[in-house]
Amino acid sequence: MTNEKIRVPKVRVIQEGAEPQIMATRDALSLAKEQDLDLVMITEKADPPVVRIIDYKKFLYDQKKKQKEIQQKAQKVTVKEIRFGPNTDDHDYEFKLKHARKFLEEGAKLKAFVFFKGRSIVYKDKGEILLLRLAQDLEDVGKVEQLPKLEGKRMIMFIGSKKKK
Secondary structure, eight states: OBGGGOOOSEEEEEOTTSOOEEEEHHHHHHHHHHTTOEEEEEESSSSSOEEEEEOHHHHHHHHHHHHHHHHHHSOOOOEEEEEEOTTOOHHHHHHHHHHHHHHHHTTOEEEEEEEOOGGGGGGHHHHHHHHHHHHHHTTTTEEEEEEEEEETTEEEEEEEESOOO
């Protein structure tokens, strides 16, 4: 709430360079108008409510600017997927390992999974060994965030990048 919308008899006024003081709302409002500033409600629940004398438009602008800055600093994590079969041979494994290494070096998260089709589910142990081998080969650029776990017909493992952007 700002200016005339504040409907309480007394308020605690905070100004820059002055001690907080308790005064009537109309006096606080006239004090703000003298300085060409706004009276802005900070805390309603306090007794008496706390108000601040500031330039409200500038305050909103600064708030928006801070919010934008926070969003820019937030990391956007991309998740790259690599799919294996339980009987993936060495050449295919090396090819996919090279891609996985590139993804992790770029700062992405890696979701590696072994897809079991039909009766190949009997090779669960082969799938787990394959994923653990992948984790071991990538331990210099990434760290395992989730060990291999069977979910339906997939065995999934997450590897996070050690590189910070």
